[in-house]
Amino acid sequence: GENVEQHPSTLSVQEGDSAVIKCTYSDSASNYFPWYKQELGKGPQLIIDIRSNVGEKKDQRIAVTLNKTAKHFSLHITETQPEDSAVYFCAARPTDSWGKLQFGAGTQVVVTP
């Protein structure tokens, strides 16, 4: 089955700096890679996703890159703000259109003013 590893486990950045979170996956059949943001006491919120036919996707201050050959994908947050502080999870899903997500262990991001 799929195994997703996520690094770092904690990330502290100054407001205005960039944050990068990296994930690797094991199943070469995986073709869908979402990122979720989870604030304390809340459910995970989908913030961006990428499919295997695309190498990069951007949405305002958030971007995701995918390297299928190396089986890794990354989340980039630019111009970080205090409200970006949360736990971020990457996930991967195999070829079938429906089905379970395999999650990374999460990254606690703290943005200090």
Next chain:
Amino acid sequence: NAGVMQNPRHLVRRRGQEARLRCSPMKGHSHVYWYRQLPEEGLKFMVYLQKENIIDESGMPKERFSAEFPKEGPSILRIQQVVRGDSAAYFCASSGNEQYFGPGTRLTVT
């Protein structure tokens, strides 16, 4: 546009009691997933259901746990004879092509 709804938000049960967690998917979604999150940990898949069918239950413990998604009404995750180790946040997600999560039910077993 209502999102995924879960209730109750918080549930306290004594050891040996039953816990019932409910999930109503987003309008138009017929695929429901349940995940469990232990404190300070990531989300672990439990079960994937469509209306009246269990598609994948590979993450469900073999005993005490069951799930259903009837033709009418919400999906229900049932935990019988709860133990302290069942204390966790249980999240439901529904999809479309993307999975959207509900706010979760935080189960505490005393």
